[in-house]
Amino acid sequence: AQSVSQHNHHVILSEAASLELGCNYSYGGTVNLFWYVQYPGQHLQLLLKYFSGDPLVKGIKGFEAEFIKSKFSFNLRKPSVQWSDTAEYFCAVNAGNTDKLIFGTGTRLQVFP
């Protein structure tokens, strides 16, 4: 069965620090990969997605993620975080032939000014 693991459950950073959140998945076939963000009290929003092509994907608000097929990873990065990036971040995967999204357990990011 497909699964997604996010190793960092809670990350605390100061503003301007660099961010990298890990995401690994287990599925041997073609996958589509997503990072979602959930700001406090708000609904899930798509940060970025990878379907095919350039494995380095750029998303909104300065976020990017790199798909490394050999490592089954899709880590999220941002070179300099802001206080407004405080949120819950979810990695998600769906196999290329289904609509179903499998979510990781999420990473809570707190950024202090």
Added chain:
Amino acid sequence: GAVVSQHPSRVICKSGTSVKIECRSLDFQATTMFWYRQFPKQSLMLMATSNEGSKATYEQGVEKDKFLINHASLTLSTLTVTSAHPEDSSFYICSARGLPHNEQFFGPGTRLTVL
């Protein structure tokens, strides 16, 4: 991006009653809608997938007679929690997908509390 709404945003009910949650796609036609459940500090777990005009497909372990899903139109799906019990208390989130979009758009969620 496309907009998905849910109603109500919060509901409190007594044990044994039924609760209906609506999910609407406001500016696109949702051929597929998904219902998720999110426990505190946990991830979203897919409960079921519904395609307009057909029966929903439930994930393993989800009771279809307890969580009734109807997707009667291209803009509306409903989730009815029948004979709710305290263990059904959770955050229920829907998402919708349809052309021209190739991704799911999420609603704001419904917080259900069963007393």
